[in-house]
Amino acid sequence: MTRYLSGLANLILTDYLEFRWYVNGSIAAPRSWRRSEWVAVAPGPDGAQRLSDMLQAFLRNVRHRLATRKELAGGMAVLAKDAARRAAQPSA
Numbered sequence: 001m002t003r004y005l006s007g008l009a010n011l012i013l014t015d016y017l018e019f020r021w022y023v024n025g026s027i028a029a030p031r032s033w034r035r036s037e038w039v040a041v042a043p044g045p046d047g048a049q050r051l052s053d054m055l056q057a058f059l060r061n062v063r064h065r066l067a068t069r070k071e072l073a074g075g076m077a078v079l080a081k082d083a084a085r086r087a088a089q090p091s092a
Contacts, residue, residue: 007079010061012054019051021058029054 004011005025013020021028066072 007082010058012058019054021054023061029057 001013004013005022008022009024011022013022066075
């Protein structure tokens with residue numbers, strides 16, 4: 001998780017029951033927009049609106065827009081190199 005938080009300035013982490021929005025590595029707005037009731041999963045009273053608000057804020061918080069495919073490829077290459085470096089390190 002730390003590699004994503006350090007590498008991405010704007011990130012949403014979800015298990016589809018809870019959505020967590022991180023900005024520059026810090027949680028910006030945890031939103032549990034659903035709740036579990038034994039077997040059934042039902043939307044909370046204002047959950048859909050809260051989720052919509054968070055997703056809109058996430059989309060407005062774009063730090064850097066990619067202008068070209070080359071920029072996207074370069075950014076992805078940096079993340080891939082970091083992942084390969086971490087995978088090559090012996091686990092603690």
